[in-house]
Amino acid sequence: MDFEPNEEQRAIALAVDNLLAQHAGPARAIELEREGSYDHALAAALTEAGFLGARLSEETGFLEAALVVEAVAKAGGVVSAAAESLVAPGVAGRSLEGPVAIARAGEDAPIRFGDHARTLLLDAGDEARVVILEPDWREPVRSNFMTPLGRIRVPEGAGESLGAGSGSRLRRWWRLALALDCLGALEAALDITVEYVKRRRQFGRAIGSFQAIQHRLAQCAVQVEATRWLCYEAAANGAPEEACAIAAAYATDTAHHVFRETHQLTGAMGYTREHDLHVFSMRLEALRVELGGTAAHRRAITRSRWAS
Amino acid sequence: MxxxxxxxxxxxxxxxxxxxxxxxxxxxxxxxxxxxxxxxxxxxxxxxxxxxxxxxxxxxxxxxxxxxxxxxxxxxxxxxxxxxxxxxxxxxxxxxxxxxxxxxxxxxxxxxxxxxxxxxxxxxVLWCQGFSEPEAGSDLVSLRTLALRDGDDYVVNGSKIWTSYVNGAELCFLLVRTDPESKRHKGITVLLAPMDAPGVEVREVPAVVGERYFHELFFRDARIPASARLGPEGEGWSVVSYALAYERVGAMRYARAGLTLDALAAAAAERGRLDDPAVQEKLGAARAAVEASRLLSYRVIDLRARGSEPTADTNIARVAGTMCENAVSNLALELFGAEALEYGTFAESYFRLAMTAGVAVGTTEINLNLIASRSLDLPHE
Missing domain, CATH: 1.10.540.10 (Acyl-CoA dehydrogenase/oxidase, N-terminal domain)
Incomplete structure (x- = not known):
């Protein structure tokens, strides 16, 4: 047991933060959202540095890949880092050409990166399939949730099967991936709100000095910290089924809680496009309904731990 | 990591x-x-x-x-x-x-x-802790039990309340005020007081949380030898802060919650309710709360293993621990229904054990205050 990053992990975190400071951030996310674009420039920079795809997990480990995914999410990056650096190597054992989207077969709902994806990881029940997408299988979906969405319609039986039982492997890594996407956005949303209540003055004092506000943010901090360790442990241990379901259930429950609290405490300012909060808060709500949402993750915990 | x-x-x-x-x-x-x-x-x-x-x-x-x-x-x-x-x-x-x-x-x-x-x-040897007073609960530094030096003894007057584990205790880790003019953190002293000293009286405060759970201690001109003072006179707050830093995650209460939850799942299975999606959701949510509590407690152990000074991580772990115990004990009652109302049943016993979680060893509100100031650096004013 050791909860401090080692030298290599610190070096990776520092390098990826430097790169993200140049190429990502909420302002960039807002600009891309206006254009309806994917951040190909950020993806290229991350790939060049070895931070996107299977290389990181192969050379160092899944925990290191998880740290990068978290950092990208915290910087508001519009790239499919979680799918490319965790799910693809975890399920297919290799890099897949990005952007990578993940979807459940038979559903017509919008999916993240659906209009930009080159590759689709498809949860087809017992098996997972890798589908190389044709451009006319995709269509954009207008959305306010600060993450590019699209619908993908693939012909029956398209793509390559990853074998019997690969479906549950996909769901494990998918759950961990979306928990880590939550984690980064949670940290950013909480940081933004803590800074806001320190500066915002009403009644002659910073509103962050009121206990009514302090307790709510402290409660958020407890849940964000717990999310962090649940994610790290699951990643370090190779994404065990129960741990991944727990990370997803806890992270998405926290996502919804933090969404409500941060918007309440930033008042009208938090709803505006000039304030950074919405980049992260809206994504939190998008993440919490993915793959059946918190309720489905909770049921998955129970099936994994106690079903005979 | x-x-x-x-x-x-x-x-x-x-x-x-x-x-x-x-x-x-x-x-x-x-x-x-x-x-x-x-x-x-x-x-x-x-x-x-x-x-x-x-x-x-x-x-x-x-x-x-x-x-x-x-x-x-x-x-x-x-x-x-x-x-x-x-x-x-x-x-x-x-x-x-x-x-x-x-x-x-x-x-x-x-x-x-x-x-x-x-x-x-x-x-x-059994000890009890004499901290809280009728007028000093979360605000522990407003304690008033007075110990005045008289020759080789302190003469103690006052009372303590909510004292646990008095049953059979020979000694009390007792917080007193040795300087009657002092305020707040100053003038507090720790005595390792023998419970059989004349002038010490114990009364049980009957409570729904368990047998012999709470007591009141009364000190009426109780003479405690000065040799029982722990640390210098008036420096008791440093002593107790050191002690409390250890106490807040001393009890790995999630371990009990986790085992109880496994038993609840087994009971649900026996009753044919493990396929009920609503039951599955609640069990899953409680399981996640147990694991969150375990990892945040481990974070504190990790910091201690590194010799770090106590941080707000201790308070964070404590709040998560309370969330975990509440989740499991709520579920115990919901799953067993009216059967859980009978004293001494499995569900009732856990419910009773868990119901003090947000109050014992510092309330949730005090922990949230400390997280806000130490971890989030929010202003006081």
């Missing part, structure tokens, strides 16, 4: 479980349902701790100089987990090992160390 147990720690845990299987009596489950302050559990703790001491496990985390084995905080956490898991057969003696002993090591005189440490490490 590394999230797995080294082999020797895993072996220790197994040895401990084997020992518990051999040592706990057949009716232990029954005994533990009355709560750690009950007559049965208190008296059992004396024989149990003595046997734990024989194995060298009771105070393994203490320095070798005081009869310990310099075991790592991780090793100590395993002990605490396994004890809480089965209902804390050490009774109140976990306090002795976790913080009373270490605080005496840090602040005690040589005589005090000789007098108290071997008895604690031998496992047959």
């Amino acid at each position: 590394e999230f797995s147990w080294p082999e020797d720690d895993a072996r220790f845990r197994q040895a401990l479980r084997d020992f518990l299987d051999e040592t706990l009596p057949d009716d232990w489950e029954e005994i533990s349902r009355h709560g750690p302050g009950s007559d049965d559990q208190s008296s059992f703790s004396r024989t149990f701790c003595a046997r734990l001491a024989e194995r060298g496990w009771l105070t393994q985390s203490w320095p070798a100089a005081y009869g310990g084995a310099d075991a790592t905080p991780w090793r100590h956490a395993i002990l605490s987990e396994e004890m809480w898991r089965c209902g804390e057969p050490r009774g109140s003696q976990y306090m002795n090992v976790n913080w009373i002993g270490p605080t005496i090591m840090k602040y005690g005189s040589e005589d005090q160390k000789r007098e108290h440490l071997p008895r604690i490490s031998g496992g047959d």
